[in-house]
Amino acid sequence: MARSLKLTAVSLLLASVAFAAAPPPATVVKEVTGEAAIVDDNRDKAFADAKAAALREAVEQVAGVLVSSDTLTANSQLIHDRILTHSAGYVRTHEVLERKEEGGVAKVRVRAEVGTAQLDKDLQAVRALIGRLGNSRLLIVLQEQAITPDKVITSSSVLTQVLTEAFRNDGWRIIDPSFAAGKLEVAPGVSFITPNAKVIQELKVADYIVTGTVTFRHEKSSRDGDALSAHLKDLYLVSGTWELAVFATDSGTQIARVADAFDSGPESRGSNYPNISYERTSFEIARHRGKKILGDVRKAVIDHLSQAEQNGTQVVMKVHGLRDYNAVKTFKTVLTRALTGVSEVKQGHFAKEEIQFDLRYQGSTETLAETLGEKAFQKKLAEAFGGKAPPKASVTGVTSNTVELTLAP
Template sequence: MKALKLTVLSCLLAAVALAADAQPELVTQEATGEAAIVDNNRDKAVQDAKNAALREAVEKVAGVMLSSDTVTANNQLVSDRIFTNSAGYVRRYDILEKKEEGGVMKVTVRAEVGTAQLDKDLQAVKALVRRLSSSRLLVVLQEQSVSSDKVITQTNVLSQTLAETFQKDGWRIIDPAFAAGKLEVSSGVSLLTPDKKVIQDLRSADYIVTGTVSMRYESAKAAFELNNYFPVTGEFELAVFATDSGTQLAHLSDKFDSQGVPVSVSYERTAHSIAKTRGQKIVEDVRKAVVDYLSKSEQNGNSVVVTVTGLADYASVSEFKKLLAQTVTGLKDVKQGDFTKGKATFDALLVGTTDDFAAALSKKTYKGKKVSVTGITGNTVEITLAR
């Protein structure tokens, strides 16, 4: 009887704990937004301030549902995916106060925020954050500086800036000296389409930023020569590739000058300031391209290269392809690639992770041989057939 009472009590406690953890369907949140009054257009200012208040309400609710480290380290991603669509989470709202202070309109609202769709979208963001945090990035740029007397010097100003910024953002940076495969970058700014096979061979990285950067050290005007004025102009042309498919995800190009950055002390410091300023925008563009690619792969599948060692002949390659297609859950498509000296490659379209894919394969056998997974990355799986 005593044991029965303890069991009932344990169930009650578990039910209470579960109820406490469950999110209510609606969360009521008060928030205030502000907007400047431009050209005496108070109606527009009220609308903008109200929208800002609703966004603030959604941010507060999402902040409770998300861990602080996720919000802080991935603020831009959360903002792009969640906060810019804040109106979609608000079921209803009341305006509690409108007031004007010093040319600024302030609106306070009480909003009812629906948690079901918000939580679903937040979970999707968390999944992207996890994938981004394990992404391996290779930055391979051909950089040069050209002095006013036409002396060309190889530099790595933007490469270093990008690597440092991406690393702070949680990416794993691959040293080009240790990258598998070989990628050559032309010094010309127009060659940005490396062979697809070359990209796919760089399997130590998941993504590659490659391209050219040219910085010109301009002669200072006479009026500034005594003031240590060191202006720099130039241009960059970059491309972002996914190594699993060789797909180009983004193409970025622009010209730049010293406007808005410190141009004193030396040309090198001016170049560094430009790289730091432009680098942040480049990082955001690259990140967006990768996030969009990952989002699509979550729905449509992700390209994975499967290498199999131990196949006797071409007929065995075709039979193993059928094994992959028929027995592995999440495999949407598989195509035969190269076959030489008992080793075959397959290009697979996979919905899910390579870890789950490898776990499923490890349970299979082929003609009495154990399917042994001997290598795995985010977009490659290596298999050896052994008795």
């Protein structure tokens, strides 16, 4: 079966440096074996799946050589989603060397010739995503509550703690939720209400926000006191729901929604260990289900980053010093025509020499700020304003999704 491909940004960087000095061969030949279980006596499908598994293994081995042999598991799902699911596209030719069946399992051995050019290019793109993902700042703001068998409602922080630890171990920069105090609020005991997009955008301390509601219901045991020790596993049962959403602060838009219902069964807890307290049961449920939440959030962010790579990210540009509406129109023209990577420039309300532009930019706000401060942009700005006392642009503020510009004579 295919091994888990494990990658790190560091190992990818080292590998790229190495291959800069010694480019990989155009093709690499691998002999590998794939396996698949025979289900409902469907041998044709099993052998087809086994061959596909073998081709994935061949691509995976070549990819492992291209990037690093010393790896971690954190990015295996990203590689699988972006590359290994399309592994057939990297295989130039292949030959089936052996087909056999053992103990209800179909096995296929192939010799595959894997092209390295496109594979290496795609791996570099994944490396860029990993680099951007590793710098992402995450804010977790959940409204959690626990309801006792007597219907007493208390506050909880079980899922928040589990997710904070899981995302931190995954390489995220976790932001203290106190930064959202008074701005982002979720009402307890109700369905998730989507915050206003502008509220999300104003939380500049984070790149992404996970927010929503969580309810743990403590259920009364059906066992009597005489059977406590014998039936401990049936005590301290917990059920409940959570409804979470993931937002990108650059645009204030929701990029994912995660809703789930759970109980105290092994499917929810991931084990058959006895329940020793309501808190422990809740923790086991949160830890087990939290893995899926982490994966869902990570995928949503990766998709958001991928789209940003292709279409650009939304940036809010606040401009001070445009004296009249003609100056506003002229400056908008400069943004649209003079800046590489800028598109979809929309202007907002103009008053007291201040205006906000919403634009899409292929790059970071830091790069945009540097471009605005360069002589080339200043020259184009002067030309657009006719060269008569042209305004000089000074960048006076930068966040992950905003740039503030002040124009002065």
